Amino acid sequence: MTSSPAVAQRPHGRRSTPESRAWWLGQAMFFPAMIYVLAVIGLPFALAVIYAFSDIKVGSVGYHFVGFQNFSSILRSATFLRALYDSFVFTIGSQVLVLVGSTFLALALEKKFRGRGVVRFLMLLPWVAPVSIGAIGWKWILDSLYSVINWVLVRIPILHLDKFNPPQWLGEPALAMASVILVHTWRLLPFSTVILLAGLGAIPKDIPEAAEIDGAGFWRKMFQINIPMLLPILNVALLFGIVFTFTDMTVVYILTRGGPYDTTQVIPSLAFFTGVLGGDLSEGAAISLFMVPILVVVAFLMLRQAHRTEVT
Amino acid sequence: MIARGRIREWFIGAGRFAVLLFFSVALAFPFYWMVLTTFKQGGDLYNLNNNPFIFNLKPTMEHLHVLFRETMYLRWVGNTALVGIIVVFITLLLSLPAAYSLARLTGRWGERLGIAMFLTYLVPPTLLFIPLSRIVASFGLQDTIWSLVFVYPSFTIPFSTWLLMGFFKSIPRELEDAAMVDGLTRFGAFVRLVVPISLSGILTVVIFTFTLVTQEFVYALTFIAPESRQMVGVGVPTFLIRGDVYFWGELMAACLITSLPIALLYNMFLDRFIAGFTVGAIKYPAVYSL
Numbered sequence: 001m002t003s004s005p006a007v008a009q010r011p012h013g014r015r016s017t018p019e020s021r022a023w024w025l026g027q028a029m030f031f032p033a034m035i036y037v038l039a040v041i042g043l044p045f046a047l048a049v050i051y052a053f054s055d056i057k058v059g060s061v062g063y064h065f066v067g068f069q070n071f072s073s074i075l076r077s078a079t080f081l082r083a084l085y086d087s088f089v090f091t092i093g094s095q096v097l098v099l100v101g102s103t104f105l106a107l108a109l110e111k112k113f114r115g116r117g118v119v120r121f122l123m124l125l126p127w128v129a130p131v132s133i134g135a136i137g138w139k140w141i142l143d144s145l146y147s148v149i150n151w152v153l154v155r156i157p158i159l160h161l162d163k164f165n166p167p168q169w170l171g172e173p174a175l176a177m178a179s180v181i182l183v184h185t186w187r188l189l190p191f192s193t194v195i196l197l198a199g200l201g202a203i204p205k206d207i208p209e210a211a212e213i214d215g216a217g218f219w220r221k222m223f224q225i226n227i228p229m230l231l232p233i234l235n236v237a238l239l240f241g242i243v244f245t246f247t248d249m250t251v252v253y254i255l256t257r258g259g260p261y262d263t264t265q266v267i268p269s270l271a272f273f274t275g276v277l278g279g280d281l282s283e284g285a286a287i288s289l290f291m292v293p294i295l296v297v298v299a300f301l302m303l304r305q306a307h308r309t310e311v312t
Numbered sequence: 313m314i315a316r317g318r319i320r321e322w323f324i325g326a327g328r329f330a331v332l333l334f335f336s337v338a339l340a341f342p343f344y345w346m347v348l349t350t351f352k353q354g355g356d357l358y359n360l361n362n363n364p365f366i367f368n369l370k371p372t373m374e375h376l377h378v379l380f381r382e383t384m385y386l387r388w389v390g391n392t393a394l395v396g397i398i399v400v401f402i403t404l405l406l407s408l409p410a411a412y413s414l415a416r417l418t419g420r421w422g423e424r425l426g427i428a429m430f431l432t433y434l435v436p437p438t439l440l441f442i443p444l445s446r447i448v449a450s451f452g453l454q455d456t457i458w459s460l461v462f463v464y465p466s467f468t469i470p471f472s473t474w475l476l477m478g479f480f481k482s483i484p485r486e487l488e489d490a491a492m493v494d495g496l497t498r499f500g501a502f503v504r505l506v507v508p509i510s511l512s513g514i515l516t517v518v519i520f521t522f523t524l525v526t527q528e529f530v531y532a533l534t535f536i537a538p539e540s541r542q543m544v545g546v547g548v549p550t551f552l553i554r555g556d557v558y559f560w561g562e563l564m565a566a567c568l569i570t571s572l573p574i575a576l577l578y579n580m581f582l583d584r585f586i587a588g589f590t591v592g593a594i595k596y597p598a599v600y601s602l
Contacts, residue, residue, distance in 0.1 A: 018498075025498055026417025030425065033410035033469050040444075040466035041432050047443035101335070108331040119332055121579050122340040128578040129343070129571035130527045130545040137342035137567050140349065140560050146357065148345065148364045186339065194582065218324055247436030250529045254549055268438035275442040276534050284442045291439055299431050 051285035058279035070286035079262050080287060083270040086177065090252075090266055091245045093181040098188045098241055099234065105189070106196035107226070127190035135254035138183045142169035142255070173263035176256050180264050184251045188244060192237040199233030200226070235305055239298050246294050267291055343571065349564035350375055357560060375561030384539055385566055388547035391457050395543065396525040398461045403468040403521045404514065410469070411476030412502050416485075426477055433470045437530040445534050459535040460528075460543065468524055472517040479513035480506065519581045523574055544570055 052071070055064050074080045109119065126134055141148055150166035153159055161167070169179045207229075208221050216224070249268035252258060258265035258273065265273075267290050275284015348364075349357065351371040362368040379385050414426040444463060445454075453459040483506060491501040507514070532543040539551050548566045552559050 022417050022498055026413040026422065029409035029413035029499075029502075030418060030422070033406040033473060034425070034429065036406055037429065037432055037466055037469055040463055041435050041440065044440040044443040044447060045435065047446070048439060051443060104331050105335045108328045108335075111328070119336050120582075121575070122336045124579060124582070125343050125571065125575055126339050128523070128575040129567070130529065130574070132529045132545045132549045133567045133570055134342060136549040136563060137346055140558070140564060141342060141345055143560075145360070146364070146560075151364050186342075189335075189339065218320065243434050243436065247438050249438055253533075268436070271438060271442070272530075272534070276445060281442050281446070288439050288442065291436065295434055295436075295439075299434055302431070302434075303427065 048285045048289060051282050052289050054282050056282045058281060066282075070283050074283065074286055079265065080270065082262055083258075083265040083267050083287075084290065086264060087246060087266040089177060090181055090184065090264075091242060093177075094184045094188065094245050095238060095241050097181070097185040098192050099238060101185065101189050102192035102196055102237070103227070103230075103234070105193045106200055107222075109193070109197060110200050123193065124190045126187045127194075131187060131248075131250045132254055134187055135183060135251050138179075138186075139170070139255055142179055144168055144171060170256050171260055173260055176260060176264045180252055180255055183255060184245060184248065187251065188241055191244075192241060195233060195237040195240075196230060199230050202233075203229045232305065232308075236302075239302055239305075243295065243298055247291055343568070346564040346568040346571075349560055350568055352561065354561060375559075375565045378559075379562045379565050379569075383552060383562065383566075384542070384547065385544075385552075387540055388542050388544040389570075391541065392526055392544045395457050395460050395464065396522045399464045399468055399525050400518050400521045402461070402465045403472050404517065406465065407469050407472040407476055407517070408507065408514070409502070411473045412480050412506060414473065414477045415480035416488075417498075426474065429470045430474045433467060433474075437467075437528075441530055441534045444531070448535050454535060455537055455541055457536070457541060457543075460525075460532060463531050463535075464525055464528065468521045471524070472521060475517055475520070476510070476513055479510055483509065516581050519577055523578055526570070526574055 050063075053065055053067060055066050055069075105123065109116065109123075140146075147166070147169065149169070150161075154161045154163045154166055167175055170176050203226070208225050211221055211225055247268055249266065249272055252264055252266050252269045253272070256264045258269050267287060271284045271288035274280050274287055278284070351373070352367060353369045353372045353374070356362055356367065356369040359368070410429075414422045414429075418425065448454055448459040448462070451459075451462070453462060487509075488498070488501040488505060491505050492498060496504065526543075526545060528543070529545050532546045533550075536542055536546070539547070542551065544566075548563065548570065552563045552566060
């Protein structure tokens with residue numbers, strides 16, 4: 001086995017024996033990790049595809065290929081179509097809010113000031129606390145009877161809310177969807193903000209300063225320098241955000257269990273209720289496969305982004 | 313002119329303050345609410361006429377007592393810690409050499425492999441849990457924490473490898489070259505030289521692996537049913553509820569005690585985490601410096 005060209009081209013110019021030894025060592029050191037990850041991600045992924053084309057159930061034996069039967073039955077199910085729609089509403093809604101909110105927050109946090117560390121710690125809490133725990137905290141805040149939000153709202157006279165029939169945040173379809181979106185936004189906002197902060201930190205300081213000397217005002221600097229220079233990193237934050245949102249079932253599971261009447265059900269939670277709790281492995285797998293196109297697109301865009309930054 | 317500039321400065325400052333105030337309150341409010349709920353008596357919590365923002369009755373430690381004495385909370389914490397420690401160990405064992413290999417030994421091809429590895433981080437548990445529950449069952453690991461020990465490295469290894477790779481790249485090659493001239497093999501230089509001087513990077517990986525383990529929800533919910541085997545992230549929101557009754561005092565106490573230590577640890581290592589996540593998107597000159 002000869003050494004790989006990349007190693008051979010190294011300027012250090014070693015003799016070929018240590019080079020090829022290094023190459024082999026490189027393989028030997030890398031592959032255990034790769035094999036583990038492939039076994040626990042690649043294998044189940046392949047199985048998910050195989051399940052989706054079968055009639056496998058919990059406890060069933062043998063494998064029967066059924067073609068696209070699962071997919072055609074899913075596509076005829078109103079619950080699934082609703083979940084598909086809800087997934088997009090959930091993802092787009094929360095991502096728009098996250099992007100706008102985190103841009104504001106990052107710009108406000110950029111400058112050093114007293115107490116910045118404390119603010120940073122406070123705003124990080126939602127991302128750092130386990131999702132399920134943050135979500136259950138919100139469930140208490142949005143409680144049907146003891147919601148603190150309602151306690152405040154019914155005391156604001158101009159809202160004219162009925163004290164004995166306040167908004168049911170998790171009990172009415174539109175409000176439940178809004179709640180789920182807001183809680184997920186709450187959770188993802190810190191993540192996006194810290195990524196944007198890193199991006200802001202990487203903008204060379206002389207550019208905005210030079211613009212200022214040339215007479216550019218606050219808004220001009222914002223829209224012609226800061227935001228354009230943030231775009232690549234905004235992109236990264238958005239791509240991760242889309243994956244984390246489109247594939248998340250925890251917020252929905254804890255807050256609404258997909259209810260009321262499946263109006264907040266999303267694809268991952270529906271896959272869970274069908275495949276894991278309902279025991280219909282094949283249909284659950286078929287439902288979850290509807291996440292794949294989104295993931296492929298995101299992966300493609302990320303690779304393009306990585307390639308671009310490599311070139312420049 | 314100067315006066316106008318001053319006024320504008322003032323407005324920008326006020327705007328910044330308003331944004332910070334709004335987001336700090338909105339983001340931290342649930343945790344403030346957890347604190348308040350934890351120390352309130354039941355009679356105070358469940359009375360619609362009480363102002364929920366103040367203690368109408370004396371603060372109490374009762375919820376904490378119940379949480380620690382009468383629920384399995386400590387057991388869940390213990391399970392989580394055990395899984396966390398074993399997963400950290402497996403992750404380091406596999407990702408340290410892999411990261412070194414990507415940073416030094418495999419050249420251009422290795423960079424692609426590294427990106428491929430990072431992309432596996434995008435594959436979500438909600439796509440894999442159905443087949444994995446079968447695989448786990450076929451190994452007889454269902455309802456044990458070993459199912460999680462087996463599965464969790466699949467997402468901690470890619471992330472850690474990526475993080476460590478950046479770390480190793482920042483170590484000057486000459487250091488290892490010198491060690492090899494002195495008679496160490498390449499692998500010897502890795503074990504005796506590179507690993508010890510990367511201690512802060514390794515510590516970062518340990519913290520993040522651990523927090524990823526505590527934050528995971530979907531796999532733990534899918535693979536484990538019995539209350540006593542549960543992880544803290546699933547145990548708290550599922551078993552502190554009896555039927556339709558939520559024990560809010562105990563629940564919020566558990567949320568608070570679980571979140572705070574993780575948050576403090578995480579905050580300390582935040583900068584490295586950001587660097588790991590955004591490598592490739594922008595260049596960070598100083599983040600990896602030892």
